[in-house]
Amino acid sequence: MMSAAPRTLFEKVWQRHEVVPESASAPAILYVDLHLIHEVTSPQAFALLRERGLPVWRPRRTLATMDHSTPTETAQVFGGAPIAIEAAAQQVRELERNCAEFGVELLPLAHAERGIVHVIGPELGLSQPGSTIVCGDSHTSTHGAVGALAFGIGTTEVAHVLASQCLLQRKPRTLALTVTGKLAEGVGAKDLILYVIGQIGVGGGTGHVIEYRGPVIEGLDMESRMTVCNMSIEAGARAGMIAPDETTYAYLAGRPRAPRGAAWERALEAWRELPSDPGARFDRTVQVHAGLIEPMITYGTHPGMVMPIGGRVPERGDAAFARALDYMGLAPGQPLKDHPVDVVFIGSCTNARLSDLRSAARLLRGRRIARGLRMLVVPGSQQVKRAAESEGLDAVFREAGAEWRESGCSMCLGMNGDLVGRGQYSVSTSNRNFEGRQGSGARTLLASPLTAAACALTGRVTDPRELLGGAP
Amino acid sequence: MRPLQRLRSRTVVLPDGNIDTDRIIPARFLTTTERSGLGAHLFADWRYAPDGRERADFPLNRPEARDCAVLVAGPNFGCGSSREHAPWALLDFGFRAVVSTAIADIFRSNSLKNGLLPLIVPESEGAWLLAHPGAEVDIDIATRILTLPDGTRVPFPLEPFAQHCLLEGLDELGYLLARRGAVEAYERAR
Ligand code: SF4
Numbered sequence: 001m002m003s004a005a006p007r008t009l010f011e012k013v014w015q016r017h018e019v020v021p022e023s024a025s026a027p028a029i030l031y032v033d034l035h036l037i038h039e040v041t042s043p044q045a046f047a048l049l050r051e052r053g054l055p056v057w058r059p060r061r062t063l064a065t066m067d068h069s070t071p072t073e074t075a076q077v078f079g080g081a082p083i084a085i086e087a088a089a090q091q092v093r094e095l096e097r098n099c100a101e102f103g104v105e106l107l108p109l110a111h112a113e114r115g116i117v118h119v120i121g122p123e124l125g126l127s128q129p130g131s132t133i134v135c136g137d138s139h140t141s142t143h144g145a146v147g148a149l150a151f152g153i154g155t156t157e158v159a160h161v162l163a164s165q166c167l168l169q170r171k172p173r174t175l176a177l178t179v180t181g182k183l184a185e186g187v188g189a190k191d192l193i194l195y196v197i198g199q200i201g202v203g204g205g206t207g208h209v210i211e212y213r214g215p216v217i218e219g220l221d222m223e224s225r226m227t228v229c230n231m232s233i234e235a236g237a238r239a240g241m242i243a244p245d246e247t248t249y250a251y252l253a254g255r256p257r258a259p260r261g262a263a264w265e266r267a268l269e270a271w272r273e274l275p276s277d278p279g280a281r282f283d284r285t286v287q288v289h290a291g292l293i294e295p296m297i298t299y300g301t302h303p304g305m306v307m308p309i310g311g312r313v314p315e316r317g318d319a320a321f322a323r324a325l326d327y328m329g330l331a332p333g334q335p336l337k338d339h340p341v342d343v344v345f346i347g348s349c350t351n352a353r354l355s356d357l358r359s360a361a362r363l364l365r366g367r368r369i370a371r372g373l374r375m376l377v378v379p380g381s382q383q384v385k386r387a388a389e390s391e392g393l394d395a396v397f398r399e400a401g402a403e404w405r406e407s408g409c410s411m412c413l414g415m416n417g418d419l420v421g422r423g424q425y426s427v428s429t430s431n432r433n434f435e436g437r438q439g440s441g442a443r444t445l446l447a448s449p450l451t452a453a454a455c456a457l458t459g460r461v462t463d464p465r466e467l468l469g470g471a472p
Numbered sequence: 473m474r475p476l477q478r479l480r481s482r483t484v485v486l487p488d489g490n491i492d493t494d495r496i497i498p499a500r501f502l503t504t505t506e507r508s509g510l511g512a513h514l515f516a517d518w519r520y521a522p523d524g525r526e527r528a529d530f531p532l533n534r535p536e537a538r539d540c541a542v543l544v545a546g547p548n549f550g551c552g553s554s555r556e557h558a559p560w561a562l563l564d565f566g567f568r569a570v571v572s573t574a575i576a577d578i579f580r581s582n583s584l585k586n587g588l589l590p591l592i593v594p595e596s597e598g599a600w601l602l603a604h605p606g607a608e609v610d611i612d613i614a615t616r617i618l619t620l621p622d623g624t625r626v627p628f629p630l631e632p633f634a635q636h637c638l639l640e641g642l643d644e645l646g647y648l649l650a651r652r653g654a655v656e657a658y659e660r661a662r
Contacts, residue, residue, distance in 0.1 A: 019658040020651065026633045029651060031658060041555065043505035052645070057652070069503055087503030094505050138554040138578055154556035154582035156643075164648040166655055170631065172577075202490055203548035203574055236551060238577050302490050302551075320488045320546065413499040413553075422522070434494040434552060436517045 006277035009243050010174050010209045013149040013274070017132045019166055027168040033131040035061055035161045036117045037104070039091040040068040040415070041136030045159035046098040056102040058165045063126065064099050064106040066092055067116045069415040072378055072405035078110050085417055102162070113256075115381020115407045118142035118349035122226060123383055125255025129244035129271040134161060139349050139431065140239075141232040145225035146252065147244035147274055149209070152233065172238045173283040175208040176276075179216035181291035186465040188359070189224035190351055190429065190448035192216070193231040194296040194306045196288055202304040205237030208284065211276065212242050216290045222251040223353040230350045231431050234303040243275035295464055298433045298446040299336055300324045305433075309451065309463045310337055327435055328443050329423070336445070336461045343426040344375040344402075344456040345438070348412040351429035351449050352380030354387050360453040361393045363467055364400040370459025375402035376418060378410040402456070414439045427455040473587045475641030478612050479568055481541040484531050485605035486515075491545055492552035493579060497561045510557055511564030531605065532565070541568045542609055544601045548572075550579025550590075559583040569611055571618070573598035584634045585644065591618060597626045613638050 007015075014030070022028035037045075042064070049056070056062065069088035075081035083089035092109060099106035107114040113124060117135055121127040121143050129147035134140060136158040143150035153167065160167055183192065197204075210232050212225075220228070225242050232240030242248075249268060252258045259267045294308040301324040307314070313325065315332035325332065330339075346352065346360050357379065369375050377397045379385035385407055388394060394404045411418040412430040414437070420426040422441030429452050433444035445461065454464035501513040519530050526533045543562065549572040550558060559582050562570065569589040580590040591611065593601065597620070601607060610619040613635060618626045630638075637644065 019655050024632065027631070029648065029654070031655065040502050044507050044556070047505075048645075054649075085503070091503060091505060136554055136556075138552065152554040152578055154554055154578060154585065156556060156582065156585040156645075160645055160648055163645060164652060164655060166648055166651075168633070168644050168648065202551055203576070206548070206574060206577055233552075236548065236576060302492065304490075320490075323488070413494075415499045415502060432492075432494065432552065434492045436498050437494050440498070440517055440522065 006280040008174050008276040008280045008282060009147060009211055009241055009274055010149060013130055013132065014171060016130065017149070022171055027170045029166050030169045031132060032134050032161050032165055032167060033061065034121070034126055034133045036121060036133070036135040036140070037062060037064045037158060038068055038117050038135070038137065039066045039070070039095040041155050042098065042158055043091065043094050044155045045136070045162060046102065048156070048159040049102070049162055054163045056104055056162045059103040061165060062104045062162065064095060064104055065114055065117050065120055066095060066109055068409045068413065070109060070408045071416055072408050072410050072418060074406055077406040088416060112382050115383065116349045116352065116409055118230065119353060119380035119384065122146055122222070123255070123381055125252050125258030128252065128258065128267070129248060130274050134167065138233045139230050141237065142226050142230040142349055144229040144232070144239050144241040145222060146248055147242060147271065149239060149241065151239040173208045175205060175210045175237070175284040175286065176282040177210050177212050177286045177288065178214035179212065179288045179290050180214050181216060181289045183216060183290045183293065186450060186468055187293050187295055188448050188450065189220060189227035191293055191296045192290065193228045194298065194303065194446065195293045197231065197235045197303050198296070198306040199288065200235050200286060202234060202302050203236040205232060205235035208237050209239045209241060210235070210237045211282070212240060217242055218245065221355065222247060223355040226353065227350055231303065234431055244271050295448060295451050297336055297451065297461065298444070299328065299330055301327055301433060301435050303431065303433060303446060306446070309447070309461065311335070337463065339461045340425065341373060341427050341455045341459055341461060342424040343420050344369070344373065344452050345378070345411040345426055345428040345430065346449055346452055347376065347378030347380070347410050348430035349380060350431040352378060352384065354384050356429065356449040357384070357388045357393050360449040361396040363450065363453040363457060363464065364402070365396050367400055367457055369401040369456040373456060373459045375456045376405060376411055377402050378405045379407045381407050411438055413437060420444070427452045427461070473637070473641045473643050476568055476587050476589060476613055476638045478610070479541055480608070480610045482536070482606050482608050483542045483544045483571070483601060484537045484540045485544045485602055486531060487546050487602045489546035490548045490551055493550060493555050493558040494552055496550070496558040497555065502555060502557055507560050508564065510561035511566070514561040514565045536606060539566070541566060542571060542611070543567050543569070544571045546572065546602065547574040549575050551576040554578045554582070556582045556586070559586045559588045563588050571601060584638070587638065587641070589613065589638065591628050593618065593626055593628060
C-alpha cells in the first residue's frame with residue numbers, strides 16, 4: 001500500500017473542512033467552525049439575512065463582541081455616561097438587536113469577558129488547533145497561532161457564514177517561513193514580524209498562507225505567536241499558522257471554552273496529528289535569521305517601511321516614497337533616534353495582552369513619562385485588564401502618568417474618538433501606520449511595547465536596550 | 473448584484489502602490505450601518521482639504537473623472553483591512569473595475585461579491601496604463617480581454633465561477649444555500 005503524501009499543517013486543516021472540494025469551475029465549499037463578529041462589519045450582513053428572510057443557520061458557532069467603535073472610558077462602558085459618539089452607540093444597539101433577534105451569543109459592552117475579537121478568541125479557549133475561524137476583520141490571522149486556519153472576510157461573506165456556516169474559497173498557496181538563530185535581549189515578536197514584513201514586503205505574502213516554523217518560533221510563548229500571526233495580513237498573506245505543540249496545549253488547558261475531560265483527551269490526540277509532515281512541500285520558502293534582528297520601528301505609511309531603531313530613513317527616488325515621507329514629516333537619510341514623540345499608544349490585537357503590558361511596565365515601573373507626552377494603555381480585553389490590575393500593572397502605568405482604559409480597539413483605528421492629532425507623532429504597538437489610520441494627519445511609528453515604553457519615558461524615539469541597562 | 477458584461481470607459485489613474493483600504497475609506501466613515509452613500513467619502517483624506525473643500529489636483533476631482541468607470545492604480549491595491557466599505561465606496565462613486573498589477577486578496581474577494589471587477593494586468597501594460605490617464609479602454613468579461621486604445625488585446629485572469637457570477641449578476645449566497653444538504657451531510661459525518 002502506498003503511504004499518503006506528506007501534507008502541511010494548512011493542507012490538513014483545509015482538507016478536514018472541505019464540504020465540497022474545489023474544481024476547475026467552482027471554488028471549494030469550506031466549513032467554518034468558529035465565526036466571530038463585531039459591531040462594525042456585521043450590520044449589513046444581518047440586513048442581508050433579513051432581506052432574504054433567512055435565519056442564522058448554526059447560531060452556536062457564532063460569537064459576537066464589541067470592540068472597534070466602543071468607548072474606552074469607564075463611565076461610558078459601565079454606565080453613568082452615554083456613549084459619546086452617537087454613530088458608535090447606534091452600532092452597539094444594532095448589534096444587540098441583531099444578536100437577540102437571530103439568537104447569537106453576545107458579550108455586551110459591560111461583560112467581564114468582552115474585548116478585542118482576536119484577543120478573546122484564544123483567551124476563552126474558543127480558538128482551537130485544526131479549526132477554521134473567520135471574522136469580518138483582517139487580523140483574524142491572529143488565531144493561526146494556535147494552529148487554526150483563520151482569516152478575515154468581508155461583510156457579504158459574514159452573511160454567507162451566518163446563513164450557511166460555509167464560505168466559497170479557492171485554495172491558497174503555502175509559504176514556509178523558517179526563523180533560525182536566537183532573538184537578542186530587548187528584541188521580541190513584534191520586532192521579528194516587522195523585520196519579516198520589511199524583508200518580504202507588504203504584498204509579499206499575497207495569495208499565501210504562511211506557516212511560521214523553526215526553533216525561534218517553537219521557543220515563543222503563545223502571546224508572542226499571536227503577535228507574529230496577527231501581522232501576517234500586513235505582509236498580504238491570507239493567514240498565518242503555527243503548528244500546535246506542548247506550549248499550545250498548556251495555554252489552552254482549562255480555558256473556559258476549551259474541551260474538558262475525555263473530550264480534551266480526544267481533542268489532544270487529533271491535534272497531535274496536525275503539524276506538517278516531514279517532507280511536506282510548500283509552494284515557497286523563506287529563511288530568516290533572528291540574530292540579525294534589532295528593535296524595529298516604522299518610518300513610513302505602511303508596515304513594510306520599517307528599519308532598525310538606530311538606522312536611517314532609506315533614500316529612494318520614487319514619487320510615492322517621497323510623498324509618504326512628506327506625510328511623515330521625515331527626510332531620506334535622516335535618523336529616527338531622538339525624534340520627538342507626542343503620543344504613545346499601547347494597545348490593539350497585536351500587542352495588548354498581559355505579556356505586552358508586563359513588557360511595557362518593566363521599563364515604566366517607578367519612572368515618569370516625558371512631560372507633555374500623552375500615553376494611552378488600552379488592554380486587549382476586560383480579562384487582560386483584570387489580570388493586569390491584580391498584579392498592580394495599572395498602578396505602574398498610572399503612576400508613570402499614562403491613562404489606563406477599558407479594552408477595545410481604541411487608537412489602533414481611532415473610530416471611538418481616541419485619536420492622534422494632525423501632524424503629531426505616535427509610537428504605537430498596533431499594526432498599521434497607514435495615512436490617517438490613527439486620525440487625519442496622524443503620523444504613526446509602529447514598534448514593540450518595550451520600545452513604546454522607552455519612547456514614552458524620554459519623549460523621543462529611544463532604543464529600549466539603552467534603558468534596560470544592556471549595551472544597545 | 474448588478475451584472476457586468478462589458479465596460480467601455482476612460483480611466484482615472486492613482487499611480488501609488490499599496491493604496492490601503494484606510495486610504496480608500498477612512499475608519500471614521502465605518503460607523504454607518506448601511507451600504508449606500510459611501511461614494512462621498514471615497515479617498516476622503518486625499519480628496520478633500522482639512523477644511524472640507526475638494527483638492528482640485530486630486531485625479532478624482534477633475535471634471536473628466538466624473539463619468540469614468542475604470543480606476544487604474546499602482547500595485548497591491550486594497551491592502552489592509554477587510555472592510556467591504558472599500559468596494560461599496562468605489563461602486564457608489566461610479567467605478568465598475570479596478571486595474572492593477574497586483575490586488576490584495578480580501579479586497580479582491582469583496583469586490584467580486586459586489587460586481588466590481590478586480591482586473592490584474594501584466595507589468596508592461598500596467599506601466600502603460602499608469603502613464604496614460606484618461607485612456608479609453610474596453611473590458612469584455614465574457615472573453616476576459618481588456619483592449620487598449622491602440623487595439624492591443626490584454627487577456628486577464630478571472631476565475632470561471634467569479635466570471636459567471638459577474639456576467640449573470642448572481643451572488644454566491646444562493647449557490648451556498650442550494651448546497652445546505654451537503655453541509656448537513658458533512659456535519660453528520662465529522
Ligand atoms: S485592534 Fe486594530 S487591528 Fe485589531 S481588530 Fe481592532 S482595529 Fe483591527
